[in-house]
Amino acid sequence: MKKLGLIMAGLAIMATSACTSTKVTSSWRRNDAQQLQKDQKIMVMALVPAKDRALRSQMETYTVSELRKKGYNAVSALKEYGPQQFGKMGEKQVVSKLQGSDVNQVMTIVMLDKGREKNYVPGYMYQPYGYYGFWPYYSSWYSRMYAPGGYITYSTKYQWEGNLYDLQSGKLLYSVxxxxxxxxxxxxxxxLYAQEVVKDMGKRQLLTNN
Incomplete structure (x- = not known):
């Protein structure tokens, strides 16, 4: 019984770990936002902690790639300007520099939160039929209290926000x-982030279907 419980618990954890995912939880489009034009330039700019520069590069690169698959002129801010190009510049300087590079829209990708959770997995599998008799009930709870083999798992969660701005007006066109x-x-x-967000932009009719 104990071995079966351990096996079942292990399978449950394996199934949970297999369900890794990146999903859009909510999105919004400005009512008067026009569909993006393919001859206009979109700059993708990820904002993550400095120690995660590789992640910044990945978020920008794959979002740019998905937009380009749709025929849009998207570019990475990191590749165009480097990691700290805008750090000491003011709003007017940054906007002027971007407009000088023929950028029409800016899409920011911000890591709002990153958390690591610790979970204890006990070495038992609860038996609901224990209530139907003394011994099933007693043995179920006994194995629950004293079963060896518990272990600790960790899971990591990220929360992201993407915003698309029109550079000329400064208006927010889309948020996800x-x-x-x-x-x-x-x-x-x-x-996965790039695929899900670009798909959502299509659903919000910001992107053309062809």
Missing amino acids: QSRSFDPPTTERMAV
């Missing part, structure tokens, strides 16, 4: 919130 749970790698997370 998403969550990533236990990505196998940050690169895989960046790929």
Whole structure:
């Protein structure tokens, strides 16, 4: 019984860990936002902690790639200007520099939160049929209290917000919130993020279908 409980618990954890995902949780489009034109330039700019520069590069690169697959002229801010080009510049300087590079829209990708959760997995599987008799009930709770083999698992969660701005007017055109749970790698997370967000932009009719 104990071995069966351990096996079942292990399978449950394996199934949970296999369900890694990145999903859009909410999004919004400005009522008067026009569909993006393919001859206009979109700059993708990820904002993540400095120690996660590789993640910034991945988030920008794959979002740019997905937009380009749709035929849009998207570019990465990191590749165009480097990691700290805008750090000591004011609003007018930054906008002027971007407009000088023929940028029409800016899409920011911000890591709002990153958390790591610790979970204890006990070495038992609860038996609901224990209530139907003394011994099933007693043995079920006994194995629950004294079963060996418990272990600790960790899961990582990211929360993202993407905003699309019109550079000339400064207006927010589109905003999307998403969550990533236990990505196998940050690169895989960046790929899924880009796919889900660009798909949502299509649903919001910001992108053309052809």
